[in-house]
Amino acid sequence: MQTPIQNNQPSLGNESPFKSLLRNNMRQYSMIIALVFIMVLFEILTNGLLLKPLNITNLILQNSYILVLAVGMVLVIITGHIDLSVGSVAAFVGAVAAILMVNYEMPMFVAVIVSLLVGALIGAWQGFWIAYVKIPAFIVTLAGMLLFRGLTMIVLEGKSIAPFPESFQKISSGFIPDIGGGSSLHLLTIIIGIVLSVIIIITQLRARSTQVKYQFDVQPKGLFILKLIGMVAVLNVFTYVLAAYEGIPNILIILAILIVLYTFITNKTKAGRHVYAIGGNEKAAQLSGIKTKRMTFWVFVNMGVLSALSGLLFAARLNAATPKAGNLFELDAIAACFIGGASAYGGIGTVPGAIIGGLVMGIMNNGMSLLGLGVDWQQGIKGLVLLAAVAFDIYNKNKAA
Template sequence: MNETKQQVSRGKEIGSLLLSNVRNYAMYVMLAIIFIVFNITTNGSFLTARNITNLVNQTGYVAVIAVGMTLILILQQIDLSVGYLAGFLGGVAAVLLNRGINVFLVVILVMLGGAVLGLLQGTIVGKLGVPAFITTLAGQFIFRGLLTLVTERTGTIRISNETFTSFSNGFIPSGFMINGRHGSALVIGAIAIVTVIISQVNERKDLKKYEFFVTPLPLFIFQLLFFSLLISALTYVLSGYNGISWTIIVVAVVTAIYNFMLNKMKLGRYIYGTGGNREAAELAGVNVKKIMVFAFISVGLMAALGGILYTSRIQSATPVAGSGFELDAIASCYIGGVSTSGGVGKVINSVVGAFVIMSLTNGLNLMGVGISYQYIIKGVIFILAVAFDVHSQGKKVTA
């Protein structure tokens, strides 16, 4: 009888932990549900190695833009220009490549261009005090016009440079095979699991050291197991096709850098502090204007990288490239748990949010659902995610 009561109380405790920390894992549950539902409705086509590879490569450009957008939203700002900025810079890359300029020099120039344009918008917002909505909306118009200028002579600009197109279409060499599977993919998967576990354990230790809130141990263990199973399943599936794509490496490296910056550096604490309470951050000596400018430089860089990945994937620059990228990035962040009131958000969760958005697109395409209905479904999920965030914050306040 006592054992039954203990089991019931443990069940209630676990349920309470899950409900109180729902922001940290909701997107993972959503992603798992999407995978299961689409795999059933497409008769197993969704979880094939070929489709998962396509899904990962399709998600790359949205994921890196979402990483940059996370900082902007944490600061309670917005950037509506990143879509056409990515499209414009992708067009610039196509023009430069077709003029015979070295591919790596092109990448550097495009990334610098993104940083400079981000600096310009950040200065207008941070230094001059023009609202980010107005500034970036104007930027959207400007970059859309520049993209049209770049592509107006030929329309679509084809890219034949194999090195450039391999950024989003190439794969890491297998090295060796294990039962018909790419050995490099399996090794990278194992390294990724160990890296995630070590980094999460160290992050938890640091939070406890400085007496910050930490995820309860049962939920923390659940998260580690979920991550490990997810990475294992992903790498196992991919190893049976072409292995690990360069897109995965790019997204992983970008996510790791930003995660380190936000969690291990003073800059990250300043960003969270400024987003949570700007006045308090200023009183504490934080140069809020510089933080704002940095965030826009950062999102400009990520827009440039997103433009490179997208242009590489479709092997051309088009007049409509970048349309809607900013909406997918913003939705990815909010689905990933970035707070509408600022001060809260993780780049890893935003990347998972990007996978949620692109999984919806991919699965609905496989089902033959029209683009009109796809937009409606995305909109419904987006508003539900934001409504959930507002509702959960209201509960915390009343508690």
């Protein structure tokens, strides 16, 4: 889990380090605080059902495909665009995978690779019109939403295709095997939690040491230690809860790899810096030598691949490809990014923030379902939360101006 990015600029005036830290990271911290508040609220309202091991595992399984979409969508939003087609693309790719695996009995690995390539081609198709022909992304992806929803119904002929091979189902519903046996706890999950705790402590200490070396502002030592203890405690409680049921789901491994990979790309690579530059000011980025058209094109290719992956995960969990698959996925993914701190104006957003936003949406959905609220109330409440998140972004932008 990535901690909020530190602002390494000197504090203003006589402002205390704590106030400076809070001011510079208000967006990230506010979402973490909101997530904790929502979890505690629904834990109380559901009489302890929300954080039961079975429900936590179900939360991960139920929201995995939205979180995958959010990882790609946040890059699209950072560049100043939007993608309304991801739900339809996910449904279409799920249908293609079903035809390959169920009707033609293609080996699972080959079918998955072909499905991801189909997603890449769809992303390239849309990216071409957006990046090189300069048609607004809203129009192109709206057309894509209609086109690929129609193609899904055509290839499925209005029927569902099932069942998938058991090996494919395990992508979304399987768990990593335990070592040994006979214990009520999943021992490998506990060990993984401890190993990750050690890695977090080492990386945080090294990062702080580097900041001190180059005379950057750092958190007060006491606050740093408190934050480190909190991170390790949350991680180990989380892994313990998972270990009390079946252990770590396979899908959580896939999500963790995506989060680490895309966080590294956005924070540590030239491509990541170019994405932020395009979203901040595309003309200035182009004048500085960034190939803005090519970068925008590849952002949509990436979105196509992740949409395909999301479609595969959803089909594996449902154990069927259906014409209605992926319905409103795009709205949940977009909402996750904005709730997680992405700016509606582009140039601002993080992968961990999108994941936090997705978890906020997922916990709200799950908590309201446990309370027996109907879909109508759920949709209305989620709409208000999205509006509040964007209003908060605009308030911060105007305040900084």
